[in-house]
Amino acid sequence: MKYLCLVYYDEQKMAELSQAEWDALNRECMDCVGGLQASGHFLEGAPLLSTDTATTLRVRDSKAVVTDGPFAETKEQLAGFYMLEARDMNEAIRLAEKIPPARYGCVEIRPVRDLMADGNLR
Amino acid sequence: MSQHINHTIETLYREQSRRVLATLLRLLHGNFELAEEALQDAFAAALKQWPDQGVPDNPRAWLVSAGRFKAIDQLRKRGRQDVVAAELARELDAQDDQLDLDEDRFGDDRLRLIFTCCHPALSMEARLALTLREVCGLTTEAIAAAFLVPVPTLAQRIVRAKNKIRDAAIPYEVPEADALAERLDGVLQTIYLMFNEGYSASSGERVLQAELSAEAIRLGRLLLALLPAAEVRGLLALMLLHDARRAARVDDDGDLVPLEEQDRSLWHRGQIEEGAALVVAALQGQRPGPFGLQAAIAALHAEAPSADATDWAEIAALYTLFLQLQPSPVVELNRAVAVAMRDGPAAGLALVEQLAAKGDLKDYHLLHAARADLYRRAGQVAQAREAYRSAIERTRQAPERRFLQKRLAALGD
Numbered sequence: 001m002k003y004l005c006l007v008y009y010d011e012q013k014m015a016e017l018s019q020a021e022w023d024a025l026n027r028e029c030m031d032c033v034g035g036l037q038a039s040g041h042f043l044e045g046a047p048l049l050s051t052d053t054a055t056t057l058r059v060r061d062s063k064a065v066v067t068d069g070p071f072a073e074t075k076e077q078l079a080g081f082y083m084l085e086a087r088d089m090n091e092a093i094r095l096a097e098k099i100p101p102a103r104y105g106c107v108e109i110r111p112v113r114d115l116m117a118d119g120n121l122r
Numbered sequence: 123m124s125q126h127i128n129h130t131i132e133t134l135y136r137e138q139s140r141r142v143l144a145t146l147l148r149l150l151h152g153n154f155e156l157a158e159e160a161l162q163d164a165f166a167a168a169l170k171q172w173p174d175q176g177v178p179d180n181p182r183a184w185l186v187s188a189g190r191f192k193a194i195d196q197l198r199k200r201g202r203q204d205v206v207a208a209e210l211a212r213e214l215d216a217q218d219d220q221l222d223l224d225e226d227r228f229g230d231d232r233l234r235l236i237f238t239c240c241h242p243a244l245s246m247e248a249r250l251a252l253t254l255r256e257v258c259g260l261t262t263e264a265i266a267a268a269f270l271v272p273v274p275t276l277a278q279r280i281v282r283a284k285n286k287i288r289d290a291a292i293p294y295e296v297p298e299a300d301a302l303a304e305r306l307d308g309v310l311q312t313i314y315l316m317f318n319e320g321y322s323a324s325s326g327e328r329v330l331q332a333e334l335s336a337e338a339i340r341l342g343r344l345l346l347a348l349l350p351a352a353e354v355r356g357l358l359a360l361m362l363l364h365d366a367r368r369a370a371r372v373d374d375d376g377d378l379v380p381l382e383e384q385d386r387s388l389w390h391r392g393q394i395e396e397g398a399a400l401v402v403a404a405l406q407g408q409r410p411g412p413f414g415l416q417a418a419i420a421a422l423h424a425e426a427p428s429a430d431a432t433d434w435a436e437i438a439a440l441y442t443l444f445l446q447l448q449p450s451p452v453v454e455l456n457r458a459v460a461v462a463m464r465d466g467p468a469a470g471l472a473l474v475e476q477l478a479a480k481g482d483l484k485d486y487h488l489l490h491a492a493r494a495d496l497y498r499r500a501g502q503v504a505q506a507r508e509a510y511r512s513a514i515e516r517t518r519q520a521p522e523r524r525f526l527q528k529r530l531a532a533l534g535d
Binding site for chain 1: 241242243244245248282285286289290291292293295297301304
């Protein structure tokens, strides 16, 4: 079996952490990934930039409808994920338009960041 | 002499700083923070050097090139602590021989800036603020005043938009052909909203925020020069035709004057002629788009000698076409009003009541205002009175509310 673990937290509370505290938490995450890799359990994963950077895409009548902000609707549920490599946001949108369920629900596009020993982005 | 040069530089700043910024943004990989700093540094360098050395032959190219050097300097300084900055400094330095200051590229750069500021991944609020700041060069204070928000709120909106452009890697580019039509539509919507914010502020006392409309028209002209597409023409025509009626739209007390009661001698003839000519060009040889159709309707109004002598049949037909293109209850309402002018209030009322029964527009003040007006014209005073009250309850704009109250009072008891 494969399992997807989704990480949630209150961004505002996390923003209150000092850079040192934030970096320490990120180093913990790197160790966690390292441990899971060593034991052969880690397949794929990445931290995301904050929801300020989020963009939501819907396809209706074969047209892409792009809006600012994260997807926030309790009526619809998370159904899967795609990790894409794209040159920039415009390419990411063009690629995400091809995801079939975008016609029914929506696809939230979030930039991935790197885990670093220090100087982590928020 | 130096005073004369300072004056030259001031004029250059006013007329060219947005173009210089647009090109610097391309050369600095779309980094707004760096490009803006570079722009200021370039003008500071001009103030220092030009009084001695004289004004260069191509001041704009000089400013771009000076700004770029300043930015590389800045990146090198930062690069001592920041590996990303150091990398970018090396990259930019290596591109030196590709520095392209061709006149044509300047136009492309302005288009890039427009498409980036109007990117659909930014909220409409952010697009408006960013476009007015970066493309039009308005100050943050002026934009905040126009949208009636505190300066720090507006400044924050712009900072967030730039952060998103940077963090989500929104590219500094004109979309490729297959995405262009869709993206252009987003740009046109932004410009039209800017115009409307200036033409009828969405709330508050000020009906005429002339500056926003003037910027929107200027932007429409710029866009048309850079990208001569039919819908760009349609949008510019629509804005010119609406704006031509500006002086007649409010009376001396600041109250709204409805179209049929406006003093048509106050309409700006030159602007109407320009708008009407653009409509003809926008509708030539292809299926008209939504802006072209709306402009055609506005042109029929603008060219009519009076409300009664307006070609209402043609206007109703254009609304029918518009409805096929963009079905919406608001357009249905406009079509119903045109039908009432063509066939009498009873015919219009039948359509408006049908629309009211559907419920989509139950809180839209103009639906109730239209019902009220049609009942008034049909002589059904009790129904008119009830509809005016519904309209007044739902109107946020003070001048519009006063207008409706006057109409209600004129019905008597």
